[in-house]
Amino acid sequence: MSLFMAVGLVKRFGGLLATDHVDLAVEQGEIHALIGPNGAGKSTLVNLISGLLPADAGRIVLDGVDLTGLAPHQRVRHGLARCFQITSVFRNDPVRDNLLLAVQAQAGSSFHCLRRREAETALMDAALALADKTGLAEVLDRPAGVLPHGMQKRLDLALALAARPRLLLLDEPMAGMGPEDSLQMIELIGRLRSETAILLIEHDMDAVFRLADRISVLVYGRVLTSGDAAHVKGHAEVQSVYLGTEAHA
Amino acid sequence: MDAIFVFEQLLNGLGYGLMLFLIAAGLTLVFGIMDTMNLAHGSLYMVGAYVAARVHEASGMFALAVLAAVCVTVAVAALLEVLVVRRLYRRDHLVQVLATFGIILIADDAVKAIWGVAPLMATTPAALAGPVQLVDGLPYPSYRLLLIGAGLLVALGLYLLVNRTRIGMLVRAGASNRQMAEFMGVRVGGVFAFVFALGAALAALAGALMAPISSVQIGMGEAILIPALVVIVIGGIGSIRGAFVAALLVGLVDTAGRAFLPPALRAVLPPSVAADLGPALAGIAMYVLMAAVLTLKPAGLFPARA
Amino acid sequence: MRFPGFARRLPWLVLASLALFPLLAPALGLEYYVGFVRRLLIVAIAASSLNFILGYGGMAALGHAGFIGVGAYAVVALVEAGFSSAWLAWGAALAVAGVFAALIGAVSLRTRGVYFIMITLAFAQMLYYLAVSLRTYGGDDGYGLYTPLRLGAWLDGAHPDVFYWVVLAIAALVFAGFSRVAHSRYGHALRGIRDNETRMVALGYPVYRLKLAGFVAAGAVAGLAGGLLASHNAFVSPSMMHWTQSALLLVMVMLGGLGRRWGAPLGVALWLTLEEVLKMHTDYWHWPLGMLLLLVVFHAPQGLAALFERRGGQEGVR
Amino acid sequence: MNAVPLLRCRGLEAGYGASRVLFGLDFDIRPGEVVALLGRNGMGKSTTIKTLVGGLRPQYGEILFDGRPIHAARADHIARLGVAIVPEGRQCFPNLTVREHLVAFAARRNGAAEPWTLARLYGLFPRLAERAGHMGNQLSGGEQQMLAIARALSTNPRLLILDEATEGLAPVIRDEIWRCLALLKAQGQTTLVVDKYVEKLLPLADRALILERGRIAWQGSSAALDARRELWSRYLGV
Amino acid sequence: ADIKVGIALDISGPFSALGAEARDGFELAIEKLGGKLGGQPAEFLRTDFGGSPEQANQLVARYLQRDKIDFFTGPIGSNAALAVGPALFAAKVPYLSSNPGPSAYAGDKCNPYFFAQYQNDTYDEAAGKVANEKGYENVVLIAPNYPAGKDHLNGFKRLYEGAVKDEIYTRLGQIDYAAEIAQIRAAKPDAVFFFLPGAMGINFVKQFVGGGLKDVPLIAPGFSADEDVIQAVGEPMIGLLNTAHWTHDLPGEANAAFVAAFRKKYDGRYPSVYAAMAYDTLMAMDAAVRDAGGKADDREALLKALKKPSFKSVRGDFAYGANNYPVQNYYLREVGKDADGRLTNKLVGTTLEKHQDAYVGACKM
Ligand SMILES: Nc1ncnc2c1ncn2[C@@H]1O[C@H](COP(=O)(O)OP(=O)(O)OP(=O)(O)O)[C@@H](O)[C@H]1O
């Protein structure tokens, strides 16, 4: 059985069928890319999986546990973490506090209200470890909002990693990055393969073809085809609706 | 309870609703569209009512009184805009609450100093003083018909202005992302000043028109502020259509609560309980309605910014 | 501040001078101000609770006076039923207001922003009109507590100002408690929600429950303040839960400085003192207060506490 | 090609608060020209653009548009002179419909033979026509990007400035954008472009500027840059 | 030391109009008394408390603890009176109400230190009698939904002998009365009795007349038809019947002098009950201090003197009942125009003679 399965997911916005009975499976240790034209419903799908949007129909199963009825934060508890298409960090707080907040979410209850958090060394250690892993150790004291864009994206990823996800949802992690930062990000994501399965949305075909084990193409809310890079590149319809000249790149 | 009575109460509900809309109109514009929480809207309403009452008394001409109220209030508002409000557009709602609460305090004292604390006389224009027979056995205050007409006109005008004209689009653009609007060539400062003045004019119009059927006194602005805000919030902030529907809804629910709830309760409950419960429930009908709507639709009936 | 040691000792200094005040007051001819400071402390308790949810949690509640009123009427209900223990009454005030806050919060916290402001206002207005029409407790005329509540044991009658010290102790506890919580896991989570709620959800926080917990705590503490206020005034009336009272509380908190440790007490002290002084000298005592608000908005937008606290000493204000 | 530059920057310095980001930029954009503004992340491209359109007041230096100084002018004034921008991060208006985005700011000012009308914009991005009634915040990321481009075009600008306008767009749409820019160039549209797809941009551009830590590290014709790959790896991280 | 009088003024807040009337009455009296009480130098402390009972409480604490007052008076609202009473009584400071006469202080909570001008419901009792005399066989009653509103309607019903067709309770602070007016129209009563203080009354009367019910007579207690309301509503007030224990055209030397002085000082304006009572309150203090031998600290003597007022009241003769509430006459007034065409209340006749309130029985004093 697959690590993750979405079965028959449906989402309507008024008259618009944004997600049209989508079935999707992600295997253990796999980087699964999701591509498709703008407005095909990729971000919507991620929102449905992470629970930020309620689905109209369908089921979501992670590791044999049915997450369908659960609230977003409960899904995180079950190992489903995500990043945002638009970087979403705590802009006024230093990177350290950002990481602490993320770590704290997983470390037991957040209703503790008498012990000073500064005194909790375990939290701090976990935050520092996370910073090391994502290359943020040098900027721990800088407010997140003034970091260069690439760093912010990395912080966004670090926040998601704090949940020790089994499936990580990445919505355009390369957005707004120059070639250099993109390369670093690709490398970082590649390293994560050993820890977690990843569902990756990206319009940067370089990144997709380099990272993805399997690619699904979403068009008008439905999965058009699924397969490896060669299959997708060679698929005529994918070429015409999405890849254009990139197919030959 | 006969049909005429029910019909009359229905009409009363609609009339009250339109009255509320008239009062809320300027607030919808400034708060809903420009996203600026102006508690001092009530103060502008008060200034409008005072000026109208005074001019009407001195000149005997109601139209002149309304005109003067609008002009004076717009002038006051312009001053207010330049001195204070202009610097509030970019701040968050709470800061706007704080500053405009300060303006209320100042305005109330200023009105007290100018006109004294005693309520002012505001008479109904002679031509509209009496009732008209709508149908047989149903006299209806002709002045209220004027209010209903004004409410409808203002609703229509606002709807067209905000949703159908370019200036409406520019205001909305400027309110949601000021800098981008400026990048698109919008003189946001000017547009906002214009809209604020328009809001003030609507407040003054409402004040002047309401004066003959209500009490012109200090604090009248605060008294209408809450119902006006309730209307806007039920409708969904930023939606003229929402405010209009909500105003009618509040008017109907409130009137129905007052007219039909006490007798209905008397029919089913012991008299002593009914006598206590009926008016109490009717009194909070508006708030119950709001809580219910927001529970089901947390962003109002017609959420403008989803 | 340049003297960190001084900054650390400041709360104790303030506490000590407040504790000594009733003993010194007669000599200085300031007896009346003992009562005044007592009221100030009670209002500061309520304001601190609002500061907690608004400043740290970003929940702009415009119905806080409602909880104060619930607390006060809980005391009235117990007195009417024949109880006379102050601790019981105040405990009830805390608990009943907490229950109301749980019910109201459970509904209100589904909304955000201005909708939240307005729905909390709506509930407070319902409570207000309920109190106005409650005949048993005097309705609009209010309810007088003709015999003071008993503190029990040796406390009663030990000194005319025992009640003052009790209030001071409670205020100090509440104040220290909120400061403490602000630095705990819970306090950090609350601030995270204020700054970026969606992200907090995606991090796995039970955001709704966290907010509700804060709202209930704040409501309960406001209720406690209401209970104390009932004892202080020996009188309870619906006017204490009128919406303008909620607005005033908000104004005082913002005047002092949102989300700042000293914000609430500073704002309360300044506002009430000014009110007291201005009223003595002129009938037109509202407009200077109005001007003060404008001044703060434009020249001290972080509130007064920000002017005193050392830079960066803020506890995360947006 | 006309000798009078449409835009002229001299000694331009700008920054945020106390921190200076741009140091003495000198460059011209002549009418009809397409200029590529290149550089790694954080080198000051967006800051330059923000300063040009009046979103940031320069600390020193002057900017002339069509011979008139605009460095002290307000953003809306500059926009009405005919400068349109597709900003970083799209910045669509959440409370305007797609259609309203395209008619609210529309103007005809560059005297082009074939001005951008609503119909033509919908022709360029059929997706927007399908979503005409949606609010700005009810669009997918890519749709918002299309809308931002179309919105800028709707003003028929004399100078069009694109900051990462192909960001988040599907490859086919990116191709479409490049085709469209080429078309515009053929019609004489003056354009300043920031984009990370340098290979696609250079064939289109007449000239290129490379920013390095807020200074112009290199400028010259795009053909010259195309030939000097060492500049690419040194300044662009490619 | 000077005799100190603490006056709580309602200059802002919900009762500001009435508070201003009372202030004018106080000022006139202070002027008349030359700043003295019973010939002794006196200090009159005046502070606005904004109509809030909590603030009144504060103010009284300050008057008692800091200023150590000898007399207290001033607030307009019953709620303020009830809020400040206990502290004053405990401090043995006579509280001469210049307006409210709450039933609690008339009955089981009566206190030797409290002196009233009238009991709240006596106006309504008089109005009920008027309705009988006018031959109204059925009436509709309307009041705001709070206990005081109910008290007033009960007061009316106490002496009224006809049928009550409907009792309508409205929201406190209501603006629109169309629904209630429709109900009244449907009920077709002989008359309508309303107790709607302040803005509510103004709104109601304006809308009532505008709604075509001009021919249905309105009866009200004097509070709902005093100068403030008359001047705010204007013509629609004409013919409105109301009851009070004083009117400005009540015969009597003291009253004539007061009204003349008041009109002279305040550009021709007629005094309202609130102004008259405020004036009378200070006159009562003046007489009491004189009768007590020029001293205010002998509270026993002072109370005795207060209880047997020796001054000429503007309302004519009266005496205090066992509960310190007056036994006095109540008059019917009708709104009309005076010789100069100014709208005002005119005395019609005496409705109740030497009337005592209904609560005195519960007072054990
Ligand atoms: N609002 C701001 N306040 C302070 N510093 C800023 C701000 N915006 C940008 N900066 C800083 O200015 C420098 C230049 O940023 P700019 O956005 O102009 O770079 P860019 O070349 O457009 O990079 P990118 O490719 O990431 O968009 C960066 O170091 C950045 O951190």
Ligand SMILES: Nc1ncnc2c1ncn2[C@@H]1O[C@H](COP(=O)(O)OP(=O)(O)OP(=O)(O)O)[C@@H](O)[C@H]1O
């Ligand atoms: N809140 C909403 N209300 C109405 N329609 C919406 C809403 N959110 C998204 N849509 C529509 O649903 C469709 C799918 O949007 P989605 O954001 O999932 O696309 P996407 O595949 O992520 O595209 P992109 O690659 O451009 O980001 C779009 O056509 C969009 O207009």
Ligand SMILES: [Mg+2]
């Ligand atoms: Mg997307």
Ligand SMILES: [Mg+2]
């Ligand atoms: Mg940039």
